[in-house]
Amino acid sequence: MSAPRSGTNYLNVSYGIRSWLFSVDHKRIALLYLCSVTSMFLLGGLFAAMVRMELLTPAGDMLASDTYNKVFTMHGIVMVFFFLIPGIPAVLGNFLVPMMVGARDLAFPRLNLLSWYLYTVGALFTLFSIVIGGVDTGWTFYTPYSSAWTTTNIVPVALGIFVTGFSSILTGLNFIVTIHTMRAPGLTWFRLPLFIWAHYATSIVIILGTPVIAITIVLLALERVFHLGFFDPALGGDPVLFQHFFWFYSHPAVYIMILPAMGVVSEIVACFSRKRVFGYPFVAGSSLAIALLGFLVWGHHMFVSSQSVFAGMVFSVLSFLVAIPSAVKVFNWTATLYKGSISFETPMLYAFGFLGLFTIGGLTGLMLATLGIDVHVHDTYFIVAHFHYIMVGGTVMAYLGGLHFWWPKISGRLYPEWWGRLSALIVFIGFNLTFFPQFIVGYLGMPRRYHAYPEEFQVLNVMSTAGASILGVGYVIPLIYFVWSMRYGKRAPSNPFGATGLEWRTPSPPPTENFPAPPTVTEEAYAYERVPVPEGGAHAG
Amino acid sequence: MRADSGAVAAAHAHQFEDAAQQRDAVTLGMWTFLVTEILFFGGLFLAYAIYRWSFPSAFALASRQLDITLGGVNTVVLIASSLTMALAVHAAQTGAGRALLGFLLLTILLGGVFLGIKAVEYRHKFEEHLIPGASFHMPVSEATLSGDIPPDQAIAAGVPATALSAPAEIQRHAQIYFSLYFAMTGMHALHMVIGLGLLAWLALQCRKGRFTPAYFAPVEIVGLYWHFVDIVWIFLFPLLYLVGRHA
Amino acid sequence: MSEHVVPRRVYFLVFALLLLFTALTVAAAFKDLGPFNLVVALGIAAFKATLVVLYFMHVRYNPRLIGLAIALAMAWLMVLIVITFGDYVTRGWVPFPGK
Numbered sequence: 001m002s003a004p005r006s007g008t009n010y011l012n013v014s015y016g017i018r019s020w021l022f023s024v025d026h027k028r029i030a031l032l033y034l035c036s037v038t039s040m041f042l043l044g045g046l047f048a049a050m051v052r053m054e055l056l057t058p059a060g061d062m063l064a065s066d067t068y069n070k071v072f073t074m075h076g077i078v079m080v081f082f083f084l085i086p087g088i089p090a091v092l093g094n095f096l097v098p099m100m101v102g103a104r105d106l107a108f109p110r111l112n113l114l115s116w117y118l119y120t121v122g123a124l125f126t127l128f129s130i131v132i133g134g135v136d137t138g139w140t141f142y143t144p145y146s147s148a149w150t151t152t153n154i155v156p157v158a159l160g161i162f163v164t165g166f167s168s169i170l171t172g173l174n175f176i177v178t179i180h181t182m183r184a185p186g187l188t189w190f191r192l193p194l195f196i197w198a199h200y201a202t203s204i205v206i207i208l209g210t211p212v213i214a215i216t217i218v219l220l221a222l223e224r225v226f227h228l229g230f231f232d233p234a235l236g237g238d239p240v241l242f243q244h245f246f247w248f249y250s251h252p253a254v255y256i257m258i259l260p261a262m263g264v265v266s267e268i269v270a271c272f273s274r275k276r277v278f279g280y281p282f283v284a285g286s287s288l289a290i291a292l293l294g295f296l297v298w299g300h301h302m303f304v305s306s307q308s309v310f311a312g313m314v315f316s317v318l319s320f321l322v323a324i325p326s327a328v329k330v331f332n333w334t335a336t337l338y339k340g341s342i343s344f345e346t347p348m349l350y351a352f353g354f355l356g357l358f359t360i361g362g363l364t365g366l367m368l369a370t371l372g373i374d375v376h377v378h379d380t381y382f383i384v385a386h387f388h389y390i391m392v393g394g395t396v397m398a399y400l401g402g403l404h405f406w407w408p409k410i411s412g413r414l415y416p417e418w419w420g421r422l423s424a425l426i427v428f429i430g431f432n433l434t435f436f437p438q439f440i441v442g443y444l445g446m447p448r449r450y451h452a453y454p455e456e457f458q459v460l461n462v463m464s465t466a467g468a469s470i471l472g473v474g475y476v477i478p479l480i481y482f483v484w485s486m487r488y489g490k491r492a493p494s495n496p497f498g499a500t501g502l503e504w505r506t507p508s509p510p511p512t513e514n515f516p517a518p519p520t521v522t523e524e525a526y527a528y529e530r531v532p533v534p535e536g537g538a539h540a541g
Numbered sequence: 542m543r544a545d546s547g548a549v550a551a552a553h554a555h556q557f558e559d560a561a562q563q564r565d566a567v568t569l570g571m572w573t574f575l576v577t578e579i580l581f582f583g584g585l586f587l588a589y590a591i592y593r594w595s596f597p598s599a600f601a602l603a604s605r606q607l608d609i610t611l612g613g614v615n616t617v618v619l620i621a622s623s624l625t626m627a628l629a630v631h632a633a634q635t636g637a638g639r640a641l642l643g644f645l646l647l648t649i650l651l652g653g654v655f656l657g658i659k660a661v662e663y664r665h666k667f668e669e670h671l672i673p674g675a676s677f678h679m680p681v682s683e684a685t686l687s688g689d690i691p692p693d694q695a696i697a698a699g700v701p702a703t704a705l706s707a708p709a710e711i712q713r714h715a716q717i718y719f720s721l722y723f724a725m726t727g728m729h730a731l732h733m734v735i736g737l738g739l740l741a742w743l744a745l746q747c748r749k750g751r752f753t754p755a756y757f758a759p760v761e762i763v764g765l766y767w768h769f770v771d772i773v774w775i776f777l778f779p780l781l782y783l784v785g786r787h788a
Numbered sequence: 789m790s791e792h793v794v795p796r797r798v799y800f801l802v803f804a805l806l807l808l809f810t811a812l813t814v815a816a817a818f819k820d821l822g823p824f825n826l827v828v829a830l831g832i833a834a835f836k837a838t839l840v841v842l843y844f845m846h847v848r849y850n851p852r853l854i855g856l857a858i859a860l861a862m863a864w865l866m867v868l869i870v871i872t873f874g875d876y877v878t879r880g881w882v883p884f885p886g887k
Binding site: 180208212240241244248295296299307308309310311313314 | 881
């Protein structure tokens with residue numbers, strides 16, 4: 001059903017830079033985040049390109065080892081703290097959470113704007129530190145190197161991450177309060193879209209975990225500036241304690257990265273199978289299970305750090321357990337596809353990519369949870385490949401899929417479907433070419449965080465770099481056509497894909513207040529048997 | 542007895558359906574924030590716990606350097622400020638505007654007293670060379686360190702506390718204690734300063750007549766924050782001041 | 789939530805209890821209870837904190853969700869402390885080659 005084009009919407013209701021920078025409309029803030037997060041993604045990608053260029057040859061001939069240390073450190077910091085953790089929640093979550101619960105905005109719109117300001121301040125601190133020479137400790141900042149020995153600029157980066165952590169907390173706080181107190185009449189918990197469950201679980205992780213990295217950073221900064229001995233063995237401190245502090249947040253942080261992505265996948269799979277998500281209560285519950293169990297496994301990053309072997313065994317068993325709810329989701333998505341009426345629009349291609357790549361990443365995660373294996377592959381490229389399969393093959397694919405799926409709603413325009421599918425394919429091929437060889441070289445013993453490596457690994461490294469170039473192309477094409485579509489794209493109807501969900505009941509793009517009156521919900525989510533497929537699909541003609 | 546609030550419909554921000562939803566949201570929001578504060582301070586307590594378990598005698602010796610009288614007085618002062626804060630909320634609920642202002646100012650005063658006493662304690666630490674760093678030196682007697690006699694007994698038996706300096710290890714571990722002391726009380730004091738700022742803002746709003754029995758949520762949520770800061774001190778006091786005091 | 793007005797005498801009673809238990813914790817610190825000094829100190833502090841939470845912070849009169857959030861936060865703090873301690877306390881429990 002097409003909606004008439006005319007009318008005021010959140011994009012054209014006011015013009016000028018001030019109306020954007022001071023807006024408290026969650027949809028505009030989502031777009032502000034889209035710009036920031038995309039910029040940081042490109043910056044992180046630039047560092048990745050430098051890493052892959054260096055690794056074309058076995059000798060450390062392009063960058064000095066100190067410089068290389070800075071490059072992979074900044075790649076990790078920028079990608080983890082400024083792209084992956086905020087990514088889907090700040091862009092898609094901010095835009096969609098109020099709409100999906102039938103509200104006019106989040107509970108605290110001004111805190112939402114503040115969270116974007118804090119993100120920007122944190123990013124600027126980090127950029128400043130890059131400009132004055134960067135940091136070379138690895139994104140994990142292990143002491144005492146980071147607190148006592150390195151001469152690089154730890155404090156500005158630490159401050160930047162601290163401030164951005166507050167940004168994250170405010171987003172999580174807003175989501176929790178909105179979901180608890182502002183659901184539309186009739187919208188009970190078990191009628192919520194799984195995207196909401198995913199963001200609710202993510203927000204719980206944010207609230208419980210982020211403060212611990214905050215205090216870790218405070219202690220690290222105090223130690224560095226005042227030469228205190230919290231984590232420095234020369235002063236009586238314990239470096240392993242730092243690792244406990246650090247990983248207590250940083251492991252759940254990876255669930256902050258993946259849970260929203262899983263929420264996106266649920267929405268896309270349901271829509272493009274024309275079927276409700278199989279086992280809805282299990283998918284919802286598994287989000288909560290992942291959020292909570294994810295806090296109990298951090299020691300699997302410390303198997304070789306002189307942590308007690310007994311503790312290592314316990315963490316190993318718990319790490320096996322945390323895989324179960326993720327597997328539950330994959331089974332339920334697969335069951336959703338079974339006997340569904342499947343179509344292969346761009347979002348669905350990304351979702352399929354997610355399913356395969358996340359499964360591989362997850363299975364290799366089980367290998368790493370196995371204490372005996374991890375002792376051998378720790379700090380090799382096997383680990384690097386594992387987490388990139390989840391974070392890039394998982395989160396980034398879902399992020400792109402979600403951007404495509406909701407682009408018509410966000411921008412009021414359709415993206416060009418043919419180019420969309422082509423880019424999805426390029427991303428998939430480029431991704432696998434980049435990271436599968438890394439499983440092999442890692443298993444064969446190539447260590448991570450070295451700018452040089454034994455000659456026998458060169459062929460696989462060249463393949464990986466080639467793949468990275470292809471992957472880069474696959475990322476740049478959507479950047480171009482999304483911008484292009486804002487001016488030249490076909491105007492979008494309110495529900496181009498025939499999806500269920502309250503957000504699709506509004507015009508594309510929506511008005512500032514989302515709904516003229518609070519909608520009433522009378523049916524469960526994903527009632528696809530009652531929603532007709534749009535004639536000819538979204539991109540007919 | 543609540544004053545009649547039916548005359549004016551309580552205003553609420555545009556994103557909420559009604560004032561009740563706004564109140565629920567604001568309360569849940571403040572508590573969610575306090576959950577993050579529990580985990581934030583909790584990290585400091587973790588570091589404290591690990592190091593106290595690792596270095597029990599150094600912690601006991603170091604803790605005895607603190608002034609238990611000043612710490613105790615501060616505890617009473619802060620608890621009293623929680624009382625005045627609770628009474629402030631009560632005044633807001635019952636529409637007693639002048640009492641509200643009075644209790645807010647009293648809370649600010651008590652908070653100021655706490656910070657003043659803290660400043661005095663910090664200055665003592667500086668004068669006694671107990672700031673971690675190059676000039677750190679904790680006075681301990683040799684008899685104490687040999688482990689034969691518990692520290693308090695040694696001092697009670699007349700061994701001068703400043704007799705000999707302790708081996709480097711005890712000094713190192715005591716510095717960790719004091720690093721934690723300053724980090725924990727410093728972070729607490731920072732939160733108190735922020736709280737005083739919030740209270741001052743409340744007092745200003747109160748003078749403008751902004752609060753009625755139908756709308757006093759800011760008083761309530763600042764109160765929650767203030768009570769939380771009090772609770773942190775309730776744990777800090779015994780853990781920092783009361784280690785190894787027994788005879 | 790804000791509907792319930794707590795009578796002022798409840799606040800004064802809680803205040804008196806808080807002062808009493810502060811005195812108790814100081815007194816207990818000067819008696820040698822061995823390892824129980826710490827237990828008593830933390831127990832008293834927890835009791836005082838509970839009084840503040842329930843009465844000064846009105847949690848006694850709040851919806852259950854608030855109490856649940858507090859319980860979750862405290863539980864998670866225990867997870868952080870207990871599991872980290874678990875590493876330190878169990879070092880040496882399982883031998884491995886070379887040790």
